Amino acid sequence: MASPWATPEDLRLHLRLDAIDAAQAAAGLGEAEVIVRAALRQHIDAVAGDTVELVGNGRRLINLPEMPVTAVASVHLDGELLTNGTDYRWNRYGILTRLGEPTWRGRLAACWPLDAEVSVVYDHGYAQVPAAVKQVCIQLAGRAWVNPRSMASESIGDWSGTWDKTRAGDALTDYETSLLEPYARGPESR
Numbered sequence: 001m002a003s004p005w006a007t008p009e010d011l012r013l014h015l016r017l018d019a020i021d022a023a024q025a026a027a028g029l030g031e032a033e034v035i036v037r038a039a040l041r042q043h044i045d046a047v048a049g050d051t052v053e054l055v056g057n058g059r060r061l062i063n064l065p066e067m068p069v070t071a072v073a074s075v076h077l078d079g080e081l082l083t084n085g086t087d088y089r090w091n092r093y094g095i096l097t098r099l100g101e102p103t104w105r106g107r108l109a110a111c112w113p114l115d116a117e118v119s120v121v122y123d124h125g126y127a128q129v130p131a132a133v134k135q136v137c138i139q140l141a142g143r144a145w146v147n148p149r150s151m152a153s154e155s156i157g158d159w160s161g162t163w164d165k166t167r168a169g170d171a172l173t174d175y176e177t178s179l180l181e182p183y184a185r186g187p188e189s190r
Contacts, residue, residue, distance in 0.1 A: 002045035005033055005129045006138045014138045015145060025145070032140040036133060039172055040184045042066060044133060046125040049073065056116035064094035066124040067185060072096075073121040077112070094185070096120070132179045139176065 008025035037044060043066055054062055056077075072090045075082045082088050087110075089097050096118075100110020112118055155161075172180075 004029055005134045006141070010134075010138055011141055011145065014142050025141070028141040028144050029137060032137045032144065035140060035172070036137050036180065039177065040133075040180055042183060042185055043125055044129060044183065046070070046123070046127050048123045049121060050124060051119065051121050054118040054120065056112035056114055056118055058111055058114035060098050060111050062096045062098075062112045062118060063185075064090075064096060064120060064122060064124070065185065066122075067094040068092045068126070069094045069122055069124050071123040073123070074119075076117075076119040078116050090122075094124070130183060133183055136172070136176045136179055140172065 004026065006029050008020055008022040008029070011025045011029060012020040047066070048071075050066065052065060054064075056062070069090060069092050072084065075084070075088055075096065077087075084090070086099060088099055091097075096112075098110040098112050
């Protein structure tokens, strides 16, 4: 697995603490990474030689589930090896375009046949996690550190306090979600 996105020292500085339990901080940051990955529906870290099995959709474009794509080693269509630049092309956004010659009235003959098996071996992810993703991870871990039980309210004697439930523990805020949006993949890639 890739290196952690943030260190206990990053969390200590974010929380402005004199000292921090490194093991607990690392565990909290790891939990925050899991939540951010789930929200993004992306692995984020660089992965080389990942294999994905897709199903043809009857269109010229098909989306790979992870981005950014940094290399495509091979594409097989129902077991037949395709050639990059002749049979398909790819871009960093994870779009595989089926190439073909125009036919009558400019329609294209090539598409990813409906229900065909499309097997792709490719590299994807970021060599260094984007700063915004790292910051959201630290903020999420920081909130969980300050409010470990995700308490929304507390009462002591005649005093009671209520906190914003969306800012408790492991819930991403709307602002954090908007920061993560450029790194997320939409449902069209599934």
